[in-house]
Structure formats: C-alpha cells, structure tokens
Amino acid sequence: MAETVRMQGHNGDEIEAYFARPLGAGPYPGVVVLHHMPGWDDATKEITRKFSFYGFAAICPSLFHRVGPGSPDDMVAAARAAGGVPDEQVIGDVEGAMRYLRSLPYHNGKIGIIGFCSGGRQTYMSACKIPSLDAAVDCWGGGVVATPDRLTPRQPVAPLDMTKDMNCPLLGIFGADDERPSPADTARTEDELKRYGKNYEFHTYEGAGHGFFAVDRPGYRSVQATDAWKKVLAFFGEHLNATESTLAQQPAAVGAAPR
Amino acid sequence: MCTWIVEKADIMGSGKGAEGWFPLKKANVCYDHPYHAPLDHAVLIDFVNEDRGIGARVAVELTPESARGLMKAIQAALDEGEAQHLVEPALATHTHS
Numbered sequence: 591m592a593e594t595v596r597m598q599g600h601n602g603d604e605i606e607a608y609f610a611r612p613l614g615a616g617p618y619p620g621v622v623v624l625h626h627m628p629g630w631d632d633a634t635k636e637i638t639r640k641f642s643f644y645g646f647a648a649i650c651p652s653l654f655h656r657v658g659p660g661s662p663d664d665m666v667a668a669a670r671a672a673g674g675v676p677d678e679q680v681i682g683d684v685e686g687a688m689r690y691l692r693s694l695p696y697h698n699g700k701i702g703i704i705g706f707c708s709g710g711r712q713t714y715m716s717a718c719k720i721p722s723l724d725a726a727v728d729c730w731g732g733g734v735v736a737t738p739d740r741l742t743p744r745q746p747v748a749p750l751d752m753t754k755d756m757n758c759p760l761l762g763i764f765g766a767d768d769e770r771p772s773p774a775d776t777a778r779t780e781d782e783l784k785r786y787g788k789n790y791e792f793h794t795y796e797g798a799g800h801g802f803f804a805v806d807r808p809g810y811r812s813v814q815a816t817d818a819w820k821k822v823l824a825f826f827g828e829h830l831n832a833t834e835s836t837l838a839q840q841p842a843a844v845g846a847a848p849r
Numbered sequence: 850m851c852t853w854i855v856e857k858a859d860i861m862g863s864g865k866g867a868e869g870w871f872p873l874k875k876a877n878v879c880y881d882h883p884y885h886a887p888l889d890h891a892v893l894i895d896f897v898n899e900d901r902g903i904g905a906r907v908a909v910e911l912t913p914e915s916a917r918g919l920m921k922a923i924q925a926a927l928d929e930g931e932a933q934h935l936v937e938p939a940l941a942t943h944t945h946s
Contacts, residue, residue, distance in 0.1 A: 627851035
C-alpha cells in the first residue's frame with residue numbers, strides 16, 4: 591500500500607510525506623527515504639514503494655514542502671533558488687518521520703535512513719545527529735566534504751565535521767565517475783570514519799557516475815544499480831532485524847555484462 | 850552531482866506561464882540536475898515574480914550548447930536592434946547570488 595500522508599516535521603510543521611508499507615501483519619522495520627535535489631518526485635516515490643515490496647515500512651518526507659503550495663517542479667525551483675533547505679529543518683523532519691514510523695502498530699522498533707544526492711549528504715548528517723537511527727545509507731551524497739567557501743547559512747557545517755558523533759552503521763554507494771562526491775571526497779570521508787572507528791562500508795562502482803540508480807536519466811547503469819540495490823537491502827536486512835521472508839524477496843544475482 | 854550553482858539577475862519584462870502573462874522580476878539561472886529534460890545536468894532558467902508565488906514561473910531546461918546558442922542569438926538580436934537605434938537604455942542589472 592502506498593499513499594500521500596501528512597506528518598509533523600520540524601517545529602511541529604505539518605508536511606506531506608509519501609508512505610508505503612507491506613500489507614501483512616508485520617512486524618516491519620522502518621526506512622526514512624530522503625529525496626534528491628530534483629525533489630519529492632516520481633522516482634523517489636517509486637524507491638519508497640520498492641522498500642515496501644521488500645518488507646519495510648518506508649516514508650519519504652517532502653523536504654521542500656514549506657516553499658509551496660505549488661506544483662512539484664515549482665517547489666524544486668523555489669528551493670533551488672533559495673539554496674536548498676536548512677540542515678536544522680531537515681533533522682527535524684527526519685525525526686518527525688521517525689516518530690511517524692514508531693507510531694505504527696506493525697513497526698519492529700528499528701529504523702534506517704537512505705538518501706540520494708543532496709539526500710545522501712542529509713543522510714550522513716542525520717546519522718551523526720540522531721542517536722536513535724539504526725542504519726544509514728548514503729547514495730552519492732555530495733557536500734559531505736565541504737570547503738569553507740561552500741558552507742552557507744542554511745548548511746553551516748560540513749557533515750564530515752560531524753563524523754565523530756556518527757551513531758549507526760553506514761553504507762556508502764558511489765560512482766567512480768562522479769565529481770561531487772569525487773573519489774577523492776569519498777576517500778577523505780573514509781579517512782575520517784576510520785579515524786573515529788566508525789562502522790561503515792563503502793562501495794564505489796566503476797563505469798558509473800552520479801545518480802546511477804535513476805532509470806529515467808542518462809546516468810542509469812543497470813548492472814551497477816542492480817548490484818548496489820542488493821547491497822542496500824542486505825545492509826538494511828542485517829541492521830534493521832528484517833525477517834527471513836523479507837530477505838527471501840531480494841533479487842537473484844545478476845551476471846550479465848554491461849551493454 | 851548536484852551543484853547548487855545559482856546566478857540571479859533582476860529583470861523587467863513579461864512572461865507567459867501556466868496562468869497567462871505576468872510581470873517578470875527576476876531570472877534564476879542554474880546549472881544543475883533538470884526536472885524534466887532527459888539530461889544529467891542542464892542550464893535551468895526560471896523567469897519568476899516571487900511576489901506572485903512560486904507558480905509565477907516560466908521555466909526552460911537547456912543543454913549547455915543550446916544555452917550558448919541562445920546567448921549568441923540574444924546578443925545578435927540586441928546588436929541588430931542597437932544598429933537600428935531601436936534599443937532603449939538598459940534598465941535591468943545583473944547580480945550574483
């Protein structure tokens with residue numbers, strides 16, 4: 591089942607979210623999905639539904655909700671012109687999404703978070719700021735490593751500088767051809783995670799760039815995306831106490847060569 | 850990669866959006882992930898009037914080559930207009946974000 595719901599986010603603001611869940615009795619782990627810079631769009635909602643297929647109750651808050659009301663593309667444009675949304679607000683919205691998941695009678699008590707693009711950066715930040723998260727997946731989050739000239743009043747601290755407070759295991763998915771984050775950026779991030787003894791695993795895919803899960807964009811890489819999705823689901827399965835039936839729904843290994 | 854590259858220009862004129870013609874006040878020019886164009890990155894130009902809400906927007910998403918071609922066409926049209934003494938003194942200024 592999937593639908594648009596209302597939830598309380600930062601400052602108690604009511605915002606829209608896309609929610610998807612399996613229809614059984616559960617219990618199911620929860621996943622907070624953070625959308626990419628192009629917004630709370632069809633692609634991200636499809637990802638949210640994907641998690642429900644694999645046995646997770648998933649919620650994707652509309653992080654750009656407050657610039658509306660308006661059409662999704664107008665909201666993206668307004669948020670883009672404003673320089674994105676404040677980090678403090680994102681943390682509040684993630685916490686609100688977690689409260690929503692915890693209120694569900696079929697929730698198993700475990701919550702993970704996954705984000706794409708700007709959502710990946712926000713996921714890394716959430717893993718450092720929210721102690722009650724159980725697992726985090728950063729998909730090509732640019733701006734985790736940020737020089738002082740890239741900081742803004744809305745994003746005043748580089749998430750890299752929050753690493754010592756990371757509270758949960760982290761999975762990172764990256765493309766070797768990406769430039770933000772570049773392989774140098776992810777190497778820098780790994781150094782910091784090792785420095786503080788954090789539980790993490792990073793996978794950088796050759797022949798892939800930014801956003802390679804996106805089936806509607808030229809950067810889609812089917813072989814790399816299929817393998818990376820397996821890793822995401824296994825990671826959440828391990829850390830969020832997913833049931834055997836959830837793990838049994840994961841796709842079989844794909845061995846075809848890239849076209 | 851999301852770039853968050855945004856340049857802004859104060860402008861004067863009119864644009865035709867979903868609700869018809871409206872006065873324009875600003876052009877936001879970005880180089881980032883497009884919403885509709887099937888590209889990884891594009892030049893995103895939003896002609897807006899924020900006083901009228903976020904829906905007062907005329908949007909285009911162009912390849913870099915198209916954007917450069919557009920700049921040339923704009924410059925050529927202005928040059929010809931000036932040659933014919935048809936262009937009024939500049940009223941709009943460009944500001945960096």
